Amino acid sequence: MQLEERGGVLVLRFTSLLRFPQLEHFFVTRRTPYDVRTESGREAIARLFGTGPIFVPSQVHGADFLVFEEKLWYNASCRMVDALLAGKKNQYLGILVADCVPLLLFAPEQEVVALVHAGWRGIAQGIHIRVVEAMERLFSVSPSAIWAGVGPAIGPCCFEVGEDVLGALGRERKAFFERRAGRTFVDLKGIVVEDLLARGLLRERLEVSSLCTFCERDLLCSFRRDRSAARCLLVAGMRG
Numbered sequence: 001m002q003l004e005e006r007g008g009v010l011v012l013r014f015t016s017l018l019r020f021p022q023l024e025h026f027f028v029t030r031r032t033p034y035d036v037r038t039e040s041g042r043e044a045i046a047r048l049f050g051t052g053p054i055f056v057p058s059q060v061h062g063a064d065f066l067v068f069e070e071k072l073w074y075n076a077s078c079r080m081v082d083a084l085l086a087g088k089k090n091q092y093l094g095i096l097v098a099d100c101v102p103l104l105l106f107a108p109e110q111e112v113v114a115l116v117h118a119g120w121r122g123i124a125q126g127i128h129i130r131v132v133e134a135m136e137r138l139f140s141v142s143p144s145a146i147w148a149g150v151g152p153a154i155g156p157c158c159f160e161v162g163e164d165v166l167g168a169l170g171r172e173r174k175a176f177f178e179r180r181a182g183r184t185f186v187d188l189k190g191i192v193v194e195d196l197l198a199r200g201l202l203r204e205r206l207e208v209s210s211l212c213t214f215c216e217r218d219l220l221c222s223f224r225r226d227r228s229a230a231r232c233l234l235v236a237g238m239r240g
C-alpha cells in the first residue's frame with residue numbers, strides 16, 4: 001500500500017489496484033479531521049475525493065452481505081451486514097475497522113467490487129469466502145480473475161487470543177497460531193490470504209498490507225490498544 005495526503009486526510013491505497021482507473025478506493029487512516037463514523041464526516045470525505053455518497057452498513061461480526069446492482073435497492077432492515085458487493089457504477093461502499101481485516105475484492109472485467117469486514121468471528125464463519133462465491137454465482141466472476149487487497153489489521157505481533165477464538169477458528173488454522181511465552185497469538189491476515197488462495201485467487205493478484213493496527217499508533221485505529229470507538233474507513237466504488 002502507499003500513503004497519500006489530500007486536504008489534510010492521510011489515506012492508504014493498494015498499489016496494485018491503481019492500474020484500474022475505473023476503480024476508486026482508499027483507506028482513511030486516523031490522520032483525518034473528519035469522523036468517518038458519522039454521515040457528515042463521510043460526506044466531507046466523499047466531497048474531498050469526488051465520490052458519491054458512501055454506504056456503510058451496521059456491522060455485526062456476522063457472515064451476511066448486501067448486493068447493489070442496477071435493479072436492486074436496499075431498505076434499512078438489510079443494513080446489518082459485514083460485506084457489500086456492487087455490480088454497478090457510482091455506488092460507493094464503505095466499511096469501518098479497528099483491528100479487524102478490511103478486504104477489497106475487484107473483478108475488472110465484470111466490473112464488480114466488494115468490501116468485507118472480517119474479524120475473527122466473520123472469518124470463522126467464512127464471510128470472505130462467501131463473498132468470493134457470491135461474485136462467482138451472481139456475476140460469473142472466476143476467482144482467478146479477482147484482484148484482492150488485504151488492508152491493515154492487528155498482526156500476530158499483537159493479537160493475543162484465548163481458547164474462544166482458537167476454538168472458533170479451528171485446529172486446521174494452527175499454522176497461523178503462534179505460541180510465545182505461554183501466550184497464543186493469531187495471524188488473521190494470514191488466514192484470510194490462505195483461504196482466498198485455496199478458493200482459487202492468484203497470489204500475484206493479492207496485495208497484503210504489512211501494517212499492524214496496534215503497532216501503528218500514529219496512523220491506525222486499534223480497539224485493542226485504545227478501547228475507543230475510533231474507526232478507520234475503507235472505501236471502494238467504480239467511477240461512472
Ligand SMILES: [Zn+2]
Pocket residue numbers: 154155156157158159212213214215
Ligand atoms: Zn503489532
